[in-house]
Amino acid sequence: xxxxxxxxxxxxxSLAGGAAVIGAVPVVTLRPAEATPxxxxxxxxxxxxxxxxxxxxVKLDIxxxxxxGNTVPMTVSVASPMTADDHVKSIHVFxxxxxxxxxxxxxxxxxxxxxxxxxxxxxADSQKITAIxxxxxxxxxxxxxxxxxxxxxxxxxxx
Amino acid sequence: MTSALINVPAKAKRGDIxxxxxxxxxxxxxxxxxxxxxxxxxxxxxxxxxxxxxxxxIFRADLFPAIAANPFIxxxxxxxxxxxxxxxxxxxxxxSETASASIVVE
Numbered sequence: 001x002x003x004x005x006x007x008x009x010x011x012x013x014s015l016a017g018g019a020a021v022i023g024a025v026p027v028v029t030l031r032p033a034e035a036t037p038x039x040x041x042x043x044x045x046x047x048x049x050x051x052x053x054x055x056x057x058v059k060l061d062i063x064x065x066x067x068x069g070n071t072v073p074m075t076v077s078v079a080s081p082m083t084a085d086d087h088v089k090s091i092h093v094f095x096x097x098x099x100x101x102x103x104x105x106x107x108x109x110x111x112x113x114x115x116x117x118x119x120x121x122x123x124a125d126s127q128k129i130t131a132i133x134x135x136x137x138x139x140x141x142x143x144x145x146x147x148x149x150x151x152x153x154x155x156x157x158x159x
Numbered sequence: 160m161t162s163a164l165i166n167v168p169a170k171a172k173r174g175d176i177x178x179x180x181x182x183x184x185x186x187x188x189x190x191x192x193x194x195x196x197x198x199x200x201x202x203x204x205x206x207x208x209x210x211x212x213x214x215x216x217i218f219r220a221d222l223f224p225a226i227a228a229n230p231f232i233x234x235x236x237x238x239x240x241x242x243x244x245x246x247x248x249x250x251x252x253x254x255s256e257t258a259s260a261s262i263v264v265e
Contacts, residue, residue, distance in 0.1 A: 070227060070228070071227040071228070072227070095225060098224075098225050099189070099191045099224070100223055100224060100225065102221075102223040102225065103223055103225040103226065104220055104221060104222055104223060104225070104226055105220065105221040106218070106219075106220045106234070107218065107219040107220070108217075108218060108234065109217065111212075111217050111236055111237055111239070112217065112218070112234065112235050112236055112237070113176035113177075113235050113236060113237040114176050114235040116234070116235055117220075117232065117233065117234045118231075118232070118233040118234075119220075119226060119227075119230065119231060119232045119233070120226070120227035120230075120231050121225050121226055121227055122189070122224070122225050122226070122227050123225075153227075
């Protein structure tokens with residue numbers, strides 16, 4: 001008798017778990033207007049052209065757990081001496097799942113002294129954010145960070 | 160209008176790297192939100208921000224709907240000479256605002 005109880009509870013739990021998984025899938029697929037990884041790749045291609053983007057040099061600071069996607073502090077810094085010969089020309093930030101893949105383009109020069117910018121961004125979903133820096137020698141460097149978003153931005157209704 | 164907040168050190172030593180913080184009050188409507196009736200709220204964002212130091216451009220940014228409301232942007236520059244920073248924000252629906260701050264370099 002006791003054994004039966006346990007097995008039925010176990011069965012119930014596994015069914016409930018399965019239902020939760022099935023329920024979770026449409027939530028993701030029903031989200032309107034979402035940038036796809038292909039759009040992200042196209043947006044990056046628009047900026048870098050055919051150049052190879054290497055990983056490193058760039059540091060992207062975003063809280064890993066975001067409570068409110070409407071305003072997420074973000075800092076991008078690049079390891080660079082910022083001299084006339086060797087400096088960061090621009091920093092481009094992209095996302096995977098907002099309706100649009102671009103977040104911002106920031107143009108600096110050797111007079112910046114330090115290759116670092118901060119701003120506040122919107123995130124419509126838990127996703128990967130990528131920052132790409134263009135250096136004065138024409139090379140591109142990138143960093144990516146995953147952020148989990150509890151309250152999504154952008155697509156909610158206005159009352 | 161006092162819709163801009165600028166933070167630039169009043170004084171700096173020549174060659175110092177200084178941080179400039181700017182905030183512009185703006186709704187930054189994404190153009191992806193809907194009214195209860197189903198109508199799309201038209202996009203209304205700041206698309207461009209520029210900072211000039213004694214007339215020459217030292218920082219520029221292209222903004223997208225993914226920038227949060229009241230765009231807050233900070234960046235750095237080297238204090239080379241006393242003078243003025245001019246800031247300019249340009250956006251949809253003819254939005255255009257300017258602000259300035261002065262610095263004394265010793």
